[in-house]
Amino acid sequence: MDFILLAVAAIFVNNILLAQYLGNCPFCGVSKKLDTSIGMGAAVIFVATLASVLTWIVFYYVLVPYHLEFIRTLAFILIIAALVQFVEIFLKKKSKTLYNALGIFLPLITTNCAVMGIALLNIKHKFNFLEMLVFSFASSAGFALAIVLFAGVRERLLISPVPRSMRGTAIALVTAGIMSLAFLGFAGMVK
Amino acid sequence: MTTYKQVFVHGLWKDLPPFRLVLGLCPALAVTASAVNGLGMGLSVIFVLVFSNMFISMLRRIIPDKVRIASYIVVIATLVVLVEMLLKAFFFPLSQQLGIYIPLIVVNCIILGRAEAFASRNPVLLSMIDGFSVGAGFTISLTILGSLREILGAGCWFGRSIAWEGFEPFTFMVKAPGAFICLGILLGAMNLYSRKRGETFIQT
Numbered sequence: 001m002d003f004i005l006l007a008v009a010a011i012f013v014n015n016i017l018l019a020q021y022l023g024n025c026p027f028c029g030v031s032k033k034l035d036t037s038i039g040m041g042a043a044v045i046f047v048a049t050l051a052s053v054l055t056w057i058v059f060y061y062v063l064v065p066y067h068l069e070f071i072r073t074l075a076f077i078l079i080i081a082a083l084v085q086f087v088e089i090f091l092k093k094k095s096k097t098l099y100n101a102l103g104i105f106l107p108l109i110t111t112n113c114a115v116m117g118i119a120l121l122n123i124k125h126k127f128n129f130l131e132m133l134v135f136s137f138a139s140s141a142g143f144a145l146a147i148v149l150f151a152g153v154r155e156r157l158l159i160s161p162v163p164r165s166m167r168g169t170a171i172a173l174v175t176a177g178i179m180s181l182a183f184l185g186f187a188g189m190v191k
Numbered sequence: 192m193t194t195y196k197q198v199f200v201h202g203l204w205k206d207l208p209p210f211r212l213v214l215g216l217c218p219a220l221a222v223t224a225s226a227v228n229g230l231g232m233g234l235s236v237i238f239v240l241v242f243s244n245m246f247i248s249m250l251r252r253i254i255p256d257k258v259r260i261a262s263y264i265v266v267i268a269t270l271v272v273l274v275e276m277l278l279k280a281f282f283f284p285l286s287q288q289l290g291i292y293i294p295l296i297v298v299n300c301i302i303l304g305r306a307e308a309f310a311s312r313n314p315v316l317l318s319m320i321d322g323f324s325v326g327a328g329f330t331i332s333l334t335i336l337g338s339l340r341e342i343l344g345a346g347c348w349f350g351r352s353i354a355w356e357g358f359e360p361f362t363f364m365v366k367a368p369g370a371f372i373c374l375g376i377l378l379g380a381m382n383l384y385s386r387k388r389g390e391t392f393i394q395t
Binding site: 018021022023025027071074078081110111113164165166171173174175183 | 367375379
């Protein structure tokens with residue numbers, strides 16, 4: 001039950017994109033088409049969950065025993081960068097279909113704040129291993145949900161008469177604000 | 192001399208982040224619930240940006256092309272760790288307020304963007320000026336955004352109450368949706384102003 005609550009809280013109440021503002025660059029960048037946003041969402045779920053597991057293990061079994069918590073930032077970003085590179089090479093060799101689907105999004109993910117943010121939040125909330133797993137998966141699923149929903153709205157925006165100055169990123173941000181308002185409605189669900 | 196001046200000015204209007212250069216949106220949205228936080232985040236970014244540009248420009252002939260992004264990230268991450276420790280030591284309340292957004296400066300695209308676009312092919316002093324200029328632009332934007340949201344949302348400015356009689360705080364502004372909408376409307380206003388001046392720039 002606790003895990004379900006944790007997952008619901010991570011997906012809806014504290015949506016990583018719309019309530020915690022992480023991962024906004026890809027949110028505005030690759031949300032113009034529905035299928036690219038699905039690809040990006042899937043790539044983020046995949047990498048963020050893997051990266052969270054790795055960074056959690058490294059933090060508690062390498063950095064903490066040697067009192068090196070202060071280089072957390074440096075260690076995490078290197079792990080994420082290496083992981084992304086590795087996943088890219090691995091997918092290219094082993095699974096052509098998956099590589100074709102996720103390939104172009106992988107390099108972008110290194111500098112996606114959502115991945116790094118989830119890894120840092122795991123440490124901040126002092127999760128144990130299972131909680132960390134649920135939280136990372138749910139948070140990145142929340143990211144995917146938000147970006148896919150947003151892409152759907154944005155496709156409609158293209159054919160709407162938007163004032164000239166508001167076209168592009170400006171209207172996208174206002175739309176995101178309204179979506180965020182909708183997600184704010186979940187706020188009472190979980191304490 | 193003119194190049195120095197051009198480089199100094201471009202970050203303040205022509206490539207003003209996060210409006211003109213739509214990069215670094217996450218900190219711009221996340222920490223601007225108050226003006227102080229915006230300013231603090233901006234100053235941290237200036238620090239990281241000036242020194243990362245300096246080191247990357249110094250090392251630009253040594254770093255092999257293939258591993259350059261990884262090398263930049265190491266330089267930037269080291270500086271961010273430094274900022275984290277400095278803030279914890281001297282500005283503890285601010286560092287608590289900014290929380291995970293301080294380590295997240297590492298993945299701020301502005302810094303990697305300037306390293307790649309400017310510092311990797313320009314001399315040291317010029318790169319430092321570029322870093323300062325873009326950082327200063329970012330700081331100003333964040334402070335303005337933070338001020339707007341703090342004044343409307345809490346009736347304060349830099350923590351001091353400026354609310355008048357009968358002022359009802361517009362709490363929406365300090366919450367998440369307010370951040371998006373405020374940034375979007377500011378961006379729209381800037382587009383309008385640029386169009387009136389005859390500059391062509393509409394992001395797609």
